[in-house]
Amino acid sequence: TLTINTGSVVTTSKVKEKAASRFGVPKESVVLRQDEDVLDTWYSSALFPFSIFGWPNQTDDLKTFYPGTLLETGHDILFFWVARMVFFGQKLMGRLPFGEVYLHAMVRDAHGRKMSKTLGNVIDPIDVIEGITLEGLHLMLEKGNLDSKEIERAKAGQKQDFPSGIPECGTDALRFALCAYTSQGRAINLDVNRVVGYRHFCNKLWNALKFSLRAFGSEFKPNATEELSGKESVVDQWILSRLRAAVNEIDTGFRDYDFATVTSVLYNFWLYELCDVYLECLKPILKDSDSETLSTSLNVLYTCLDTGLRLLHPFMPFVTEELYQRLPRRTSDCPPSICVASYPENAAAIDSQLEDDFAFIQDVVKATRNVRQDYLAPKARPQVYYVCSASSVVETLKKFELAVTTLGYAEKIHCLLNEKAPPGCAVATVGDKCEVHLLIRGLVDVDKEIQKLESKKEKVAAKLQKLSEAMNVVDYATKVPENVRQSNEEKVRLNETEMENIVKAIERFQAMQRE
Numbered sequence: 001t002l003t004i005n006t007g008s009v010v011t012t013s014k015v016k017e018k019a020a021s022r023f024g025v026p027k028e029s030v031v032l033r034q035d036e037d038v039l040d041t042w043y044s045s046a047l048f049p050f051s052i053f054g055w056p057n058q059t060d061d062l063k064t065f066y067p068g069t070l071l072e073t074g075h076d077i078l079f080f081w082v083a084r085m086v087f088f089g090q091k092l093m094g095r096l097p098f099g100e101v102y103l104h105a106m107v108r109d110a111h112g113r114k115m116s117k118t119l120g121n122v123i124d125p126i127d128v129i130e131g132i133t134l135e136g137l138h139l140m141l142e143k144g145n146l147d148s149k150e151i152e153r154a155k156a157g158q159k160q161d162f163p164s165g166i167p168e169c170g171t172d173a174l175r176f177a178l179c180a181y182t183s184q185g186r187a188i189n190l191d192v193n194r195v196v197g198y199r200h201f202c203n204k205l206w207n208a209l210k211f212s213l214r215a216f217g218s219e220f221k222p223n224a225t226e227e228l229s230g231k232e233s234v235v236d237q238w239i240l241s242r243l244r245a246a247v248n249e250i251d252t253g254f255r256d257y258d259f260a261t262v263t264s265v266l267y268n269f270w271l272y273e274l275c276d277v278y279l280e281c282l283k284p285i286l287k288d289s290d291s292e293t294l295s296t297s298l299n300v301l302y303t304c305l306d307t308g309l310r311l312l313h314p315f316m317p318f319v320t321e322e323l324y325q326r327l328p329r330r331t332s333d334c335p336p337s338i339c340v341a342s343y344p345e346n347a348a349a350i351d352s353q354l355e356d357d358f359a360f361i362q363d364v365v366k367a368t369r370n371v372r373q374d375y376l377a378p379k380a381r382p383q384v385y386y387v388c389s390a391s392s393v394v395e396t397l398k399k400f401e402l403a404v405t406t407l408g409y410a411e412k413i414h415c416l417l418n419e420k421a422p423p424g425c426a427v428a429t430v431g432d433k434c435e436v437h438l439l440i441r442g443l444v445d446v447d448k449e450i451q452k453l454e455s456k457k458e459k460v461a462a463k464l465q466k467l468s469e470a471m472n473v474v475d476y477a478t479k480v481p482e483n484v485r486q487s488n489e490e491k492v493r494l495n496e497t498e499m500e501n502i503v504k505a506i507e508r509f510q511a512m513q514r515e
Helices: 014-025 041-051 058-066 073-092 125-130 134-142 148-161 171-184 193-217 235-253 259-288 289-313 319-326 354-373 389-397 399-405 446-471 482-514
Strands: 070-074 100-104 107-109 186-187 383-389 412-417 427-429 432-441
Touching: 014 100, 014 193, 014 354, 041 073, 058 186, 073 100, 100 432, 107 193, 134 148, 171 193, 171 319, 186 383, 193 319, 193 432, 235 289, 235 399, 259 289, 289 383, 354 389, 354 399, 354 427, 354 432, 383 389, 389 399, 389 412, 399 412, 399 427, 446 482
Parallel strands: 070 100, 107 186, 383 412
Antiparallel strands: 383 432, 427 432
16 A cells, blocks of 8 residues: 655646656556545535435435534634535535534633643643642643653643642533633633632532522422412512523523623522522521411522523533432423423513612612621621611612611611611711611720721831832832832722721721710
């Protein structure tokens, strides 16, 4: 067998001439046989959309599945593969092979560099899924074909990027991360730490379902349909509105191939709305509510979990299937697997007014927590007074009283309209119509707090003095690098802000002493 490279143009005559010359025989005695199993890569890819269905035979598969709907590929082979598929499809089949082409991004390392064995920055998906130690990464280099100098350079790169190796992240977290990264355009700068963050998100899903199953108990049977009872609380109504918003935004995102938005909506709904807000608001209901209120809220929770898992399934098929199997079913003819369950779409309109009201409530809760964190121990439950300048604000606060009390970690809240709060309060503002007055008198030792703040004030003043001396040396502007000067200016700004806050806190405590 003789393989001959004849250059860019291949002809039978040229091949015979080279073979005759090689073997020293007459050209006429050379017999050529083309291998039946060899086809140029680009031509085989050009035929791919229809050759896999039995072409040139007019098979049932060819009639049914050609043309396709969507081709997913990389922009780097747009001409090499995609254009040739179009040419051959039109020429041999008379139709385009697909209607749309989705171009995925190219994966680079966290610093935006192309992955290279010599840099040691190649990330094997299996290593991200299963995890690998730094020593394991080094061993993979030694099994390759790099020379000793390149291996040492690559090891240094691995040690810099993965000092503790790559932790086990799982398939779902990696898939979710790659889809979330699509907003970066034609290149993905893959940071393994972000994938680790999505692994923690998977843990959050597990914990949310574990909490919910405990709340359901062994006797819980969800309603046969998602139809509301009309007895849902305002927080129940809010989470259902946010669920409908998520369904609609995800539907739009899929239609636009905007996977970054879809993953962001899913992440925000599960983490910041369902877990951080709704499940927290459920805790007092689980303890003290009557059976009808509890049953209503549990059915709302079930709807959120069932729909939320189905929404998340395309990105995290394994964890969603596992959790779906643990949920009770509405009826005996429900799908046995989330794989064959219907995907949520065309949700009803959201309740805009309710969502606006709750957005204000979340601002109130945030201000309350900030004040509480500044002055009180974590387990303290203070009385909180909300001084309002409009009756509509008071009504909104009272409507969401349970949510404000629960999420703000308050013992009790009081809504005041144009009245003064009692003395001994720490104060924060929420917009121009509401003030948060958190009663701390009796919960803190004022004299001790002032002493701590004075000590802290002295330390911050010393930092500012040291920075001032460093920045006022001769030729500071010309001899000190610009990045160092910028860093010093930022430190001055942060310390001055901290000093202002300390002075204000001291003044508030001194005012309490005088009251």
